[in-house]
Amino acid sequence: MPISISDRPQADLRGRLEARALEEGFSALRICRPDALPHVPAALAEFVAQGYHGQMGWMAERLHWRGDPSALWPQARSVIVLAESYTPDETPEASVAHADLGTVSVYARGKDYHDIVKKRLKRLARWLIEQGGGEVKVFVDTAPVAEKPLGQAAGLGWQGKHTNLVSRELGNWFFIGSVFTTLDLEPDAPEPDHCGSCRACLDACPTGAFTAPYRMDARRCISYLTIEHRGPVASELRGKFGNRIYGCDACLAACPWNKFAVAAADMRYAARGDLAAPPLARLARLEENGFREEFAGSPVKRIGWGRFLRNILYAIGNSGRPELLAVAAERLEDADPVVAEAASWAVGRLKGKL
Incomplete structure (x- = not known):
């Protein structure tokens, strides 16, 4: 059942939410509406029609949810999109030059981020219920959520030419998680593209x-x-x-925007x-x-x-x-x-x- 705290002041909830997210270890927080992606369904449908998804059949099977977050949970009124930095301490592909060694992608060299980020999301979501009421659902990567387009719609960053999310404050070394909520929170402005002529x-x-x-x-x-x-x-x-x-x-x-990347807050990465x-x-x-x-x-x-x-x-x-x-x-x-x-x-x- 929804938790309603209609008489609780909401004016400063956003500021306290962002402060709490930073305390939890997230690097940034932005908000958008679930229906903020009108262009995504057609783009995803074309991606699948071209066969670009390869053997990832789950993309085609759940295309309607992935293309329209408002269809995933119709009761949701706001999507809180969060970034968590995992910036490496060293040049990420330095080992590519050493042919007798293997190179593992930076995000997979430590603890599984799914476990870390989801626990943070759940703690933040529980805090949000306590402070503002409503219902929540949390997602990180494994659900049919268009996280990168949501991140751009919320102003967290923009999808670069490599299709990954890029931030002027974080570079592109960060995980994305989201909290869907029935609370009606003020959305942020979308982030414009800053790739320019760079390729x-x-x-x-x-x-x-x-x-x-x-x-x-x-x-x-x-x-x-x-x-x-x-x-x-x-x-x-x-x-x-x-x-x-x-x-x-x-x-x-x-990506040259990585000159603004921030250090990972969690040593487990x-x-x-x-x-x-x-x-x-x-x-x-x-x-x-x-x-x-x-x-x-x-x-x-x-x-x-x-x-x-x-x-x-x-x-x-x-x-x-x-x-x-x-x-x-x-x-x-x-x-x-x-x-x-x-x-x-x-x-x-x-x-x-x-």
């Missing part, structure tokens, strides 16, 4: 995944291919992965051990139980051992390191045919036959 992110993409500024074909994106794509990856694409074994930060790292650049040979010789232990509490664990091992073997094949030939050969008879094929490709590459 650094587009030029940085190793696989040419951007068909045009602001348009990406996920089927060519290394993040999609290493995380979402099941089965073998086309040879002409896997050969461009370099040593990226989970995700890719090339376009994010290239920092890389654990050698997770920023783990030795490929060691990872390739792990078995499934070892993989589960190594990546317990990490987003990496979500893709499963087989897919991760496939990525490691692609990195070994790209390494040009003859000392890794024997490591790849150990997986030639793997029970998983995708892993065995990746091992065969890696061996062929290292022998100079592919």
Whole structure:
């Protein structure tokens, strides 16, 4: 049942809400209406019609919710969009130059952000109910919510040419969470585009995944291919992965607005051990139980051992390191045919036959 506190003064609720969000560890807060995305349904429908979503069938299945937040929860009157910085302490792709090491995307080097951000959102939502009443729902990444367009509509940032949200105060190293509420809160103005003529992110993409500024074909994106794509990856694409074994930060790292990035407030986002650049040979010789232990509490664990091992073997094949030939050969008879094929490709590459 909705909690109603109609006689509670609302004039200063927004200011106290923002202060509370900063206390919780969020970096910024903005507000928009659930119906603030009139252009998104058509854009999403075209994205799916072009097949740019690849194997992410869930995008097509829940297109009506993802395109229209007001349809997700019709009772909602406001969407509170929050940013939480995870800015890395070092150059994010420094390990790309070390072919015998693997490169894991910055966001996945520490504790799984889903758990951290969602707990913060829930605490903030409970506080909001106590202070202003109403009902709430919280979302972070796993629900059919158009988080980046909502972030732009709320003034948190704008969707850059790499399609990710960019902020003049935070750069682009931040997670996005949202609190839907039945409270009628004053919305912020949308954030205009500040990319100008810059195309650094587009030029940085190793696989040419951007068909045009602001348009990406996920089927060519290394993040999609290493995380979402099941089965073998086309040879002409896997050969461009370099040593990226989970995700890719090339376009994010290239954005010049990162000069304004703020440090991560939560140390749990920092890389654990050698997770920023783990030795490929060691990872390739792990078995499934070892993989589960190594990546317990990490987003990496979500893709499963087989897919991760496939990525490691692609990195070994790209390494040009003859000392890794024997490591790849150990997986030639793997029970998983995708892993065995990746091992065969890696061996062929290292022998100079592919």
